[in-house]
Every structure is written in C-alpha cells, then in structure tokens.
Amino acid sequence: MIILMFGGPGAGKGTQSEILKDSLGMVHVSSGDLLRDNIKRDTELGRVANEYMSKGRLVPDDLIIAMILDRLLLPDAERGVLLDGFPRTRPQAVALSEALEFKSKRVNAALYISVADDVLIDRLAGRWTCRNCGHVFHEIFAPPRVAGVCDICGGELYQRDDDTREKAITRVSVFHETTEPILEYYKLTGTLCEVDGDRPIEEVTKELLDCLR
Numbered sequence: 001m002i003i004l005m006f007g008g009p010g011a012g013k014g015t016q017s018e019i020l021k022d023s024l025g026m027v028h029v030s031s032g033d034l035l036r037d038n039i040k041r042d043t044e045l046g047r048v049a050n051e052y053m054s055k056g057r058l059v060p061d062d063l064i065i066a067m068i069l070d071r072l073l074l075p076d077a078e079r080g081v082l083l084d085g086f087p088r089t090r091p092q093a094v095a096l097s098e099a100l101e102f103k104s105k106r107v108n109a110a111l112y113i114s115v116a117d118d119v120l121i122d123r124l125a126g127r128w129t130c131r132n133c134g135h136v137f138h139e140i141f142a143p144p145r146v147a148g149v150c151d152i153c154g155g156e157l158y159q160r161d162d163d164t165r166e167k168a169i170t171r172v173s174v175f176h177e178t179t180e181p182i183l184e185y186y187k188l189t190g191t192l193c194e195v196d197g198d199r200p201i202e203e204v205t206k207e208l209l210d211c212l213r
C-alpha cells in the first residue's frame, strides 16, 4: 500500500501519519523529516536543502525525488508507506508514478487534510516539536503536560526555524501555487479523499480511516 498525505503546512499530516502508521502497521516517510535529518548530519543534501527551507521555499525536484525514491527502496517500505510531504510538484508526482509503475505498484489512496489558511498559520506559529523523538505538540491545541518537555520521551521541545508567521505565510502560498494543482491528478484517478482538518485530532483520524475503507 502507498498512501499519500496531502495538506497545507500545519494541516496535521505528520500528526495523523504518526497515528495511522500504528493502526495500519505501515511506515511513515516524511520528506521534511528526512531533509531535517540531513541538515542535522550536515550532509551535502542538507546544506543545499537548508538554503530553501530556511526561506519557506521548496527544495529542487531532482534532490527530493532522489532522496524519496532511495528511501522507498529500503526493506521496511515493503510493509506499506504513508508518504507525507511528497509529491509537492508535478515533476515529483510523475517521478513517483513512474517509479511505482516500474515495480507494478500504484498509489492506493491520496488523503487531503483541508484546513483554512489562517488556521494553518496559527498552528505553525504555536507548534513545538520534540528534539529527541519528533513528536509534535501545540501550545494551545495539543499542549504538553509540562511546558518545554515531551510527554512521550521527556526530550526538549523546540520551535522550527520555518515556523515563524512570515515564513508560514510563504509556505502556505507555495502550497496553493504548486501542490494544490496536483490534487486534480489524484482526483481524476479516483484515489483522492478530502477531509475537513479543522476538527479535533481524533475526529480527523476517524474520517481518514473511513476514507481508507
């Protein structure tokens, strides 16, 4: 199974993927997490990606496509993949469908978590992420029990560099200009299911699971 997670920045793709991967027994592959790991390890990809990510712009297609297709070749991907944050452009969508076709696979579902722009920006500006396990919290909507400390592993919580209001506005407009148009392609193939993401986390999960049934 290949399930794509679509949504603007802060729509809840990461939050929902972490919940769904456990109930579906699949692997969560997040393009943003893979890039941030490269930045942390100071790889060549990480250095180039950081120039774009720090401005809220998309990383060039050739770099992202190579990174994701390599990740999909790892043995754990055979369990099924929840692909979060990829594809975001038409060339990425084409590269993914060609790579899957080569292995006689296809996208089984494209889940679109739809959230209004002003809500997305409030969510990004209030997000706190665990430096250790990556779990995300929100200072108002999903607060940790103790401020600055992860409920799951006790790690330190931090705010991402690209979660300022100014960069969030750029990221939302990049989503509308570049990623939203490719949803049409998945609609035409009958794989797209849109859910209203401006509801409590558990309700969104329930609707996403309904889409998959």
Ligand code: AP5
Residues within 6 Å of the ligand: 007, 008, 009, 010, 011, 012, 013, 014, 015, 016, 031, 032, 033, 035, 052, 053, 054, 056, 057, 058, 059, 060, 064, 084, 085, 086, 087, 088, 089, 092, 123, 124, 126, 127, 128, 136, 137, 138, 139, 141, 142, 162, 171, 197, 198, 199, 200, 201, 204
């Ligand atoms: P990436 O890391 O993928 O960021 P994003 O798409 O902007 O999405 P986020 O991870 O910020 O949000 P999310 O939807 O996962 O929301 P979350 O669950 O955390 O990408 C970062 C950058 O990398 C890009 O800008 C680009 O530069 C580069 N990049 C990545 N992929 C690329 C690609 N394919 N091509 C080119 N460049 C690429 O939730 C957000 C907050 O809301 C949290 O605080 C959470 O607690 C809260 N929340 C979640 N759900 C709810 C709810 N239902 N109600 C209330 N609060 C909620």
